Amino acid sequence: MATLPIDTSKYTAIICAVPPTPRVANRETxxxxxxxxxxxxxxxxxxxLMSGGSADVVNVSVAGEPTGLQLGMPVQVRxxxxxxxxNEGRHGIxxxxxxxxxxxxxxxxxxxxxxGA
Numbered sequence: 001m002a003t004l005p006i007d008t009s010k011y012t013a014i015i016c017a018v019p020p021t022p023r024v025a026n027r028e029t030x031x032x033x034x035x036x037x038x039x040x041x042x043x044x045x046x047x048x049l050m051s052g053g054s055a056d057v058v059n060v061s062v063a064g065e066p067t068g069l070q071l072g073m074p075v076q077v078r079x080x081x082x083x084x085x086x087n088e089g090r091h092g093i094x095x096x097x098x099x100x101x102x103x104x105x106x107x108x109x110x111x112x113x114x115x116g117a
Protein backbone atom coordinates (compact mmCIF):
# COMPACT_ATOMS: atom_id res chain seq x y z
CA MET A 1 0.00 0.00 0.00
CA ALA A 2 1.04 3.59 -0.58
CA THR A 3 2.46 5.64 2.26
CA LEU A 4 1.18 9.21 2.15
CA PRO A 5 3.28 11.99 3.75
CA ILE A 6 1.39 14.54 5.84
CA ASP A 7 2.54 18.17 5.92
CA THR A 8 2.29 19.00 9.63
CA SER A 9 3.14 22.67 8.99
CA LYS A 10 -0.46 23.12 7.79
CA TYR A 11 -1.83 22.48 11.31
CA THR A 12 -2.32 25.43 13.67
CA ALA A 13 -1.50 23.16 16.65
CA ILE A 14 -0.73 19.55 17.46
CA ILE A 15 -1.53 18.54 21.04
CA CYS A 16 -0.92 15.32 23.00
CA ALA A 17 -4.43 13.93 23.61
CA VAL A 18 -3.35 10.49 24.94
CA PRO A 19 0.12 9.95 26.47
CA PRO A 20 2.41 7.26 24.96
CA THR A 21 1.62 3.59 25.58
CA PRO A 22 3.50 0.57 24.22
CA ARG A 23 1.72 -1.26 21.38
CA VAL A 24 0.94 -4.91 21.98
CA ALA A 25 1.72 -7.35 19.16
CA ASN A 26 0.20 -10.45 20.80
CA ARG A 27 -2.62 -10.00 23.31
CA GLU A 28 -2.40 -13.62 24.51
CA THR A 29 1.28 -13.41 25.46
CA UNK A 30 1.52 -9.66 26.08
CA UNK A 31 4.44 -9.43 23.65
CA UNK A 32 5.10 -5.82 22.63
CA UNK A 33 5.36 -4.66 19.03
CA UNK A 34 8.92 -4.00 17.89
CA UNK A 35 10.07 -1.82 14.99
CA UNK A 36 11.62 -4.00 12.27
CA UNK A 37 14.34 -1.49 11.37
CA UNK A 38 15.49 -0.34 14.81
CA UNK A 39 14.42 -3.14 17.18
CA UNK A 40 12.88 -0.51 19.49
CA UNK A 41 9.47 -0.95 21.11
CA UNK A 42 6.66 0.79 19.18
CA UNK A 43 4.56 3.28 21.15
CA UNK A 44 1.19 4.79 20.32
CA UNK A 45 0.36 8.44 21.06
CA UNK A 46 -3.06 10.06 20.61
CA UNK A 47 -2.59 13.41 18.90
CA UNK A 48 -5.14 16.16 18.36
CA LEU A 49 -4.45 17.76 14.97
CA MET A 50 -5.98 21.26 14.83
CA SER A 51 -6.51 23.31 11.70
CA GLY A 52 -8.72 26.38 11.57
CA GLY A 53 -12.01 25.55 13.25
CA SER A 54 -11.64 21.76 13.17
CA ALA A 55 -9.73 19.14 15.13
CA ASP A 56 -9.15 15.42 14.67
CA VAL A 57 -7.66 12.93 17.11
CA VAL A 58 -5.50 10.22 15.56
CA ASN A 59 -3.36 7.47 17.07
CA VAL A 60 0.24 7.75 15.84
CA SER A 61 2.84 4.98 16.16
CA VAL A 62 6.48 5.83 16.82
CA ALA A 63 9.54 3.63 17.44
CA GLY A 64 10.94 4.26 20.91
CA GLU A 65 9.23 5.91 23.86
CA PRO A 66 8.65 9.64 23.43
CA THR A 67 9.77 11.20 26.70
CA GLY A 68 8.22 14.09 28.56
CA LEU A 69 4.84 14.01 26.81
CA GLN A 70 1.84 14.87 28.95
CA LEU A 71 -1.85 15.32 28.30
CA GLY A 72 -2.58 18.69 26.66
CA MET A 73 1.05 19.42 25.81
CA PRO A 74 1.91 20.91 22.40
CA VAL A 75 4.13 18.57 20.41
CA GLN A 76 6.23 18.51 17.27
CA VAL A 77 5.83 15.55 14.91
CA ARG A 78 8.52 14.59 12.41
CA UNK A 79 7.92 12.58 9.23
CA UNK A 80 4.20 11.91 9.80
CA UNK A 81 2.75 9.49 7.24
CA UNK A 82 -0.64 7.85 6.68
CA UNK A 83 -0.92 4.32 5.32
CA UNK A 84 -4.33 2.97 4.20
CA UNK A 85 -4.82 -0.70 5.13
CA UNK A 86 -7.34 -3.50 4.62
CA ASN A 87 -7.42 -6.88 6.35
CA GLU A 88 -10.20 -9.49 6.33
CA GLY A 89 -12.92 -6.99 5.40
CA ARG A 90 -11.74 -4.36 7.88
CA HIS A 91 -10.01 -1.18 6.73
CA GLY A 92 -8.58 2.04 8.05
CA ILE A 93 -5.61 4.36 8.06
CA UNK A 94 -2.48 3.81 10.15
CA UNK A 95 -0.45 6.86 11.17
CA UNK A 96 3.28 6.69 11.91
CA UNK A 97 5.99 9.24 12.72
CA UNK A 98 9.75 9.03 13.09
CA UNK A 99 9.63 11.28 16.17
CA UNK A 100 7.16 12.95 18.52
CA UNK A 101 8.57 15.41 21.03
CA UNK A 102 7.29 18.03 23.43
CA UNK A 103 7.60 21.65 22.37
CA UNK A 104 9.40 23.90 24.85
CA UNK A 105 6.96 26.12 26.68
CA UNK A 106 7.19 29.73 25.55
CA UNK A 107 7.33 32.25 28.42
CA UNK A 108 4.34 34.57 28.53
CA UNK A 109 4.97 38.29 28.03
CA UNK A 110 4.09 38.90 31.70
CA UNK A 111 6.61 36.32 32.89
CA UNK A 112 9.34 37.86 30.74
CA UNK A 113 8.58 41.33 32.11
CA UNK A 114 8.62 40.10 35.72
CA UNK A 115 11.95 38.33 35.21
CA GLY A 116 13.79 41.62 34.75
CA ALA A 117 12.21 43.25 37.84
